[in-house]
Amino acid sequence: MTVGLFNLRMRLVDKEFRGGTDDETPDHIARDLSNAIAELERRNPSSWPKVAGIGLGLPGIVETDFEGRQTLYAESLGWPPVPVASLLDQGLPVRAENGAATQAKAEQWFGVARGSSTAVVAMLGRGVGLGVITNGELYCGASGSAAEWGHLSIDPQGPICRCGRRGCLEAFLGSQALLEEWKGRGGTLPSDERIAIRALFDTGDAGDSDANALIERATSLLGTALGGLVNLYNPQGVIVGGWVGTLFMERRRTEIESAMRVAALERPGSQTDLYVGSVGENSVTLGAAILPLEDLVCSRRPSNSIASAFVRRNLEGTPDRRTHGQGLGFAEPATR
């Protein structure tokens, strides 16, 4: 996980990394968070009393009950339902969202989705997720689980997904799925997941037909799945982020776009553009840090949309030098 300390201009002041393995339990995560926060506090003693709150980008569905209590449902990690409050005990306001949703928020506030009232922001990493921005707000469904695109089944006979079902998009496009598939074909790769995925692309680009076939299939699936999003949501922009997504866009953008345009109906397809996420590798963390900032401002304003606009004006224009608060953004998962 990446744990970042942000100032009110949402600039990253300091950060810590912890974990990054797939066998972590909620207790591990809680301990890592606690350690990372303690380290940031030790290094930033003068800022610490001004910390406004904590935002979390979590790997799963985050539900909020009528009392404001949040629960994480991380089926892909095999966890039981986890009360978000049990992950932290810092005496600060905490707000969590799904990690793909926080990435979408970061793109909406600071990246290529800025100014878009309707956009879809795909996140491809170890998992596959999506944030849907509609009318300027994140769409979350009846209770918070909307846009679980990674677990859209595209082949009932397909490989088993981390969620336990068969043929989910994530079971084809997540980093582990790609690497498992490559190993199944007899390929060898470095143990570091990020280096391994890049090596897979390099192997394909160097002319290995097996690696190329695997990447071509994934590219076609990704473009087709994005075309499906165009048909579903009629977005102004389709944004692909996450470390795997960014790599796909660096290496196969033209092919992804043509598959997307083939799959999308002509009218909505002609009304959208494909972009690579522009916020960078800390997008989930940055989006998480926006959450307490939103809460801070919303608590003094009558409506969310007015509050958000107020913050953005401040961030884009002259910063308000009377405010010195800090926001913490914690992002999980993060194989960095």
Ligand SMILES: [Zn+2]
């Ligand atoms: Zn799944």
